[in-house]
Amino acid sequence: MKLPPLKALPVFEAVARLNSFSQAAEELAVSQSAVSHQIKQLEHYLGEQLFLRTGRYLSLTEEGRQYYEAVSGALRQIEQASEQLLGQETMALRLSVFSSFAVRWLVPRLPALHRELPQLELALDMSGGHPRLSDRVADCFITVRTDVPAYSYELIYTEQLFPVCSQQYWQTLCRELGLDPALGVHQPELAPQRLAAYPLLSTHSIYNRAGGDWIHWYAVAGQSLPSGARLQHFSHMLLALEAARFHQGIALTNDYMLSNRADSADFVRLPCHALTTGDQFYFAWKTSRRNEPGLRLLRGWLVEQAIESGLLGR
Structure with a gap:
């Protein structure tokens, strides 16, 4: 069995994981020169450069990255096998x-x-x-x-997007759209164009396009986003949902955003179609x-x- 310098492998793993010779030395309780020596010894044995050093910046070469993926897994398996025998498995x-x-x-x-x-x-x-x-x-x-x-x-x-608003905003919609609040969300499905009369809270990150979520939502109904629609843009769904919570309009969200949270009752899912994002x-x-x-x-x-x-x- 032809093995590399075994003492160098934990050193290499620490340097690659921490992206630092000095931090690896501190973690391993050895000097930085000792770490450097072990890495040079391993590179000499392999005949490959494992790290690129540009000033203070350190990065793995492609060969180093591939070697790290293999070595880190192997070291972890050795550690776990030892812990199992010692009865100290974490x-x-x-x-x-x-x-x-x-x-x-x-x-x-x-x-x-x-x-x-x-x-x-x-x-x-x-x-x-x-x-x-x-x-x-x-x-x-x-x-x-x-x-x-x-x-x-x-x-x-599997993600689906559907429109929601706050309970207070829902009361406003019922009043202005002639809906029966007693029916709750069990109303006839709202026509998409009726939502365009209200601020639409849009999340950019879903489709990486301004208004992309609402554009795709309307497309499912075979329609274009109405030209007069008022879009409020947010980078993240968390922000759009918070805006909806504070009665600022209608947001598109998904199931996990409202799943078993204490504040889920703050929101109403509108009687509208859903969009499968893919x-x-x-x-x-x-x-x-x-x-x-x-x-x-x-x-x-x-x-x-x-x-x-x-x-x-x-």
Whole structure:
């Protein structure tokens, strides 16, 4: 068996993960020169440059990135195998999750997670975009990406958008549109053009286009967004929903934004059609780590919660 300098592997993993020689030295309780020596020894053995150094900036080369992905997983498996034999196994996981999904759906459920899986230590990393699926970023992800072959994916939610407003605003709509408040939301479906008389709260990030969410919503009904529609633009659905809460108009939102939150009763889902955006939310984990107890427990719990909250059909 031909192995690289084994002492250098934990050093390489720490430098790659922390993106810093000095921070790796501090974590490993060794000198920075010792860290540099181990990395040079490993690069000499492999015949490849693992890091690019530009002034104070450090980054992995493509060869270094590929080597890190393999080495970090192998070291983690060795660590877990040892912990199992010692009876000291921990289940610490980093989950990267969209900010809206985290704030409106996952965080309110964390107390239940802690009660049901007290052995699981979950650290959340909120992502605003689409993070690269990599152990350097997190151990697992809530993502709409399914294009990385090294990962496995479990469907959590297929997104639909529907119009909502505050309870107070709903009373205004009933009065001005001649709706019967006693029927609640069980009214005949509202014609899309009737909504255009009111401020439409739009989220840019859904389609990365100004007014894109409402343009697509109207298109489902075979209509164009009315030219006189008053759009109020927001970068994020969280902001548009907050504006709706404070009676500023009608927002398009999805199921997880209103799922089992204490404030969900503040909103009324209007009797209108829904728009399927095409985005599907998945729990993603590296296939090579599929047997790790923590990942299996978290995956099962997330699917169970998605079913219970109505995001995922049984």
